[in-house]
Amino acid sequence: MARMSADLTEDDIPVSQLEASSRRMNMIEAINDALDIMLSHDPSVIVMGEDVGYFGGVFRATAGLQAKYGKTRVFDTPISECGIIGAAVGMGAYGLRPVPEIQFADYIYPGIDQLISEAARLRYRSAGEFIAPLTVRSPFGGGIFGGQTHSQSPEAIFTHVAGLKTVIPATPRDAKGLLIAAIEDNDPVIFFEPKRIYNGPFSGYYDKPVEPWKNHPDSEVPEGYYRIPLGKARVARSGDAMTILTYGTMVHVAQAVCQAKGVDAEILDLRTLVPLDVEAVENSVQKTGKCLVVHEATRTSGFGAELAALVQERCFYHLEAPVERVTGFDTPYPHSLEWAYFPGPVRIGDAIDKLLEA
């Protein structure tokens, strides 16, 4: 498919263009818009999954698409995660671009066999003869009282597998541009959507009213087709005091903490974990000399461990303090103690203080 415009990065979108042809969306609407555009532009794109068709998806991300594109393009599947992903790999090998939805990231495990042994490996073991260009969309993360089977952040399982790409948007604008790039990508992409911020950015204060996306500048989503390239981090906040490496929901929590404390930190929204924008990480940490990693997933062997290792390998002589990590605890995701588990403003604030004092 011919590109209709060049890849966009944060700085590339002229403000005038944004004002001229954009509209406010929440993250669900932005994802729906991306799927709509890809379905209309490329007949090889197929949307499939449990309740994505007639029902429009449990989070409404595929609402209206079956009515618009028909049951051949957008269809419901049985509750068979392994079968769904396996079928998508076969369809991809045959030249289609399936976009299966796994209703919750917690349900992806029956499909792990297909993702790891087939999707990620098909290209390597066929010496490039066949590819698996599927994009597995899946809501992930906590903050909705989902308990241990509707709240997990399993991204590190996938970043550990060579042959997969892992993408996690943090804003409606990114969600749309990254999803389009993911669908057009010829590699299998795991596209995790932080469900806590589907309807609005999250400050980390669960007892405060949810702020809708429409008050946030990044809910201004360009109309039509655009891509945000995989592997480019976004500077969510520029600053000098320290670098905060994070993604998804935690970008907004970190921003809220910095604002509340008046800390001049640089917050990098990684956007894609594989491929990772190593250059952006390196440049920022070398500038600030301090690094805090924040993610919601459990700590041990989490993606933060990889980031901490990369930073010490590449920025050791610039570091003025050990790399700090604020993460979920090494427990199953709890139901009643959700906000003790969640790496919220207090724990992030403490880590920031520690780095500031170092």
Next chain:
Amino acid sequence: MARAAKSTKKPAPSRAAQDSNAQDLDFVLHSLQEEHEKTGRYGASVEEMLHFYEQMLLIRRFEEKAGQLYGLGLIGGFCHLYIGQEAVAVGLQSALTDGLDSVITGYRDHGHMLAYGIDPKAIMAELTGRQAGISHGKGGSMHMFSSEHKFYGGHGIVGAQVSLGGGLAMAHKYREDGGFCLAYFGDGAANQGQVYETFNMASLWNLPIVFVIENNGYAMGTAVKRGSAETEFHRRGTAFRIPGMDVNGMDVLEVRGAAEIAFKHVRDGKGPVLMELNTYRYRGHSMSDPAKYRTREEVQDVREHKDPIEGLKKLLLEQGQTEEDLKAIDKRIRAVVTEAADFSESSPEPAPAELYTDVLVGEY
């Protein structure tokens, strides 16, 4: 899917109603088997029989040579030989439309590649892990592919290829290209859960797919009756309203005869078929298997009385071919296999830089 959606409403009565025997709601489930029992063997010409003979002999001699190369340490790791099962791949694949219909199978895949007429040199060089191998040596024995023939591999995880086969069938249907998918798996893989997820989807959406269970009697070292509650594998589609066929996989003409019936059913848009091909592997599961779970007498009995190559040879002699004619074929095949083995030993290994190629499409 538009057409499939119609069949999802009330699949059983609507399919049965298409039939003359509308009273028998399960007609579709046994009709193909009945037809197969009625028509029996495929009426092959002498030329076709000679072709089947040559293909089966190529698989056998190739596999014997692969076993030798393994013993010499030239093939490492895993190597699953197809000796004894030759009639299955040859009989079924001879009825495909090459370049239109797709095939996918498990790890015992050498025979399926050879049945396509793919260069034995590229296959043997894959077994020895050389750059000239069909997957540049990076796939190995279990992971070989051919886009030219729509052969989608070669998969090492037991049963995982069946789900991919479902996807290939969906893609055939979506593209409306008239092709179908032939998805092989074994009696052991038949106990994997994802196989039944795919059965359900294939029947629900009326997908063009033929599921083939190559029942060679043993899931590695576990005899069928020790690992399967229902050992009549052709019945396993019944719960999903997929018609089954019970086929003698040791007779290439019977396999081809059954293929004609099954493939026509699928090509006519009547949905999936499940074929059980009863066969036997003479060697162990892999090269490291001493096969102590069965007796020598059992193997010897199959070799003497049911061997697919000997069976066809007898037919050819009855049809006027001479021992000398058939010996000349064997001699030619042995030369091809020797050439493949020499090639696979002398070709260079992949350069170290190959380690990082074809991981992701984009550079990373």
